[in-house]
Amino acid sequence: MNSMEMFKFRIRRYKPGAIDPPRFETFEVAVGQDRSASILDCLEQIRLNQDPTLMYRHSCHHGSCGTCACQINGTPRLACTTKLSQLSADPLIIEPLEGFDCIADLVVNMDDFFKDIDCKWSYLQTDQSADAPPPPGGITTWSRLEDCIECGCCVSACPAVQVNSAFMGPAALTAVHRQYRKFRQQRERLLAIAGGHRGVKGCHRALVCSKVCPTRVYPARHIDELRRQLKTPSST
Ligand code: SF4
Numbered sequence: 464m465n466s467m468e469m470f471k472f473r474i475r476r477y478k479p480g481a482i483d484p485p486r487f488e489t490f491e492v493a494v495g496q497d498r499s500a501s502i503l504d505c506l507e508q509i510r511l512n513q514d515p516t517l518m519y520r521h522s523c524h525h526g527s528c529g530t531c532a533c534q535i536n537g538t539p540r541l542a543c544t545t546k547l548s549q550l551s552a553d554p555l556i557i558e559p560l561e562g563f564d565c566i567a568d569l570v571v572n573m574d575d576f577f578k579d580i581d582c583k584w585s586y587l588q589t590d591q592s593a594d595a596p597p598p599p600g601g602i603t604t605w606s607r608l609e610d611c612i613e614c615g616c617c618v619s620a621c622p623a624v625q626v627n628s629a630f631m632g633p634a635a636l637t638a639v640h641r642q643y644r645k646f647r648q649q650r651e652r653l654l655a656i657a658g659g660h661r662g663v664k665g666c667h668r669a670l671v672c673s674k675v676c677p678t679r680v681y682p683a684r685h686i687d688e689l690r691r692q693l694k695t696p697s698s699t
């Protein structure tokens with residue numbers, strides 16, 4: 464039988480005009496000893512059983528929507544895919560994503576994050592999974608969504624973004640590169656964006672963006688590829 468143990472959470476609380484200035488509050492949650500519960504499971508327990516005013520974002524619960532990113536023991540991670548068994552600290556420190564303006568509790572303002580990602584850019588790529596069945600008649604190829612779930616973890620971790628607000632950051636540059644690879648006719652314009660004052664020259668190659676990305680997008684590789692293309696644009 465999976466008996467229960469108590470886990471302590473220190474959560475940074477903020478509500479403009481109510482919990483203001485921000486402060487940490489401690490909650491205890493009973494979890495199974497296998498520690499398979501996620502941080503999001505625990506936040507939901509707290510909200511349901513202890514404090515219905517606790518605010519955080521979530522949607523999919525399985526690492527697809529990117530909305531639940533927060534700072535877990537000082538590292539940006541997805542609350543839904545981070546399990547207690549992966550963490551050793553007690554209490555766990557849960558804070559809003561660093562580098563973003565906090566709206567309330569763990570909810571941050573993502574407006575700046577999306578500023579440089581054109582919503583008309585493609586979010587699809589050709590699915591190359593070996594076990595995909597052949598597409599039905601009339602369809603030539605399967606498509607799937609790109610790997611970036613726009614969670615903001617890379618931007619939060621990037622030291623260059625923290626010191627240079629003009630730098631568009633790893634997620635936007637990754638989006639620029641994706642679009643560059645797919646649409647030849649847009650390449651000149653996209654390279655101008657990547658080579659502009661807000662582009663790749665802001666990146667110090669610290670590589671933390673690739674380290675924290677929960678979906679293995681490896682933004683630093685995209686930035687490097689853009690650098691290469693700026694030197695020698697490919698003809699293919
Ligand atoms: S590689 Fe560049 S974009 Fe990525 S974290 Fe480092 S400075 Fe930021």
Ligand code: SF4
Nearest residue numbers: 611612614615617676
């Ligand atoms: S590149 Fe990775 S860390 Fe950055 S926004 Fe996309 S999914 Fe999140």
Ligand code: FES
Nearest residue numbers: 524528529531543
């Ligand atoms: S709830 Fe969707 S990624 Fe965590």
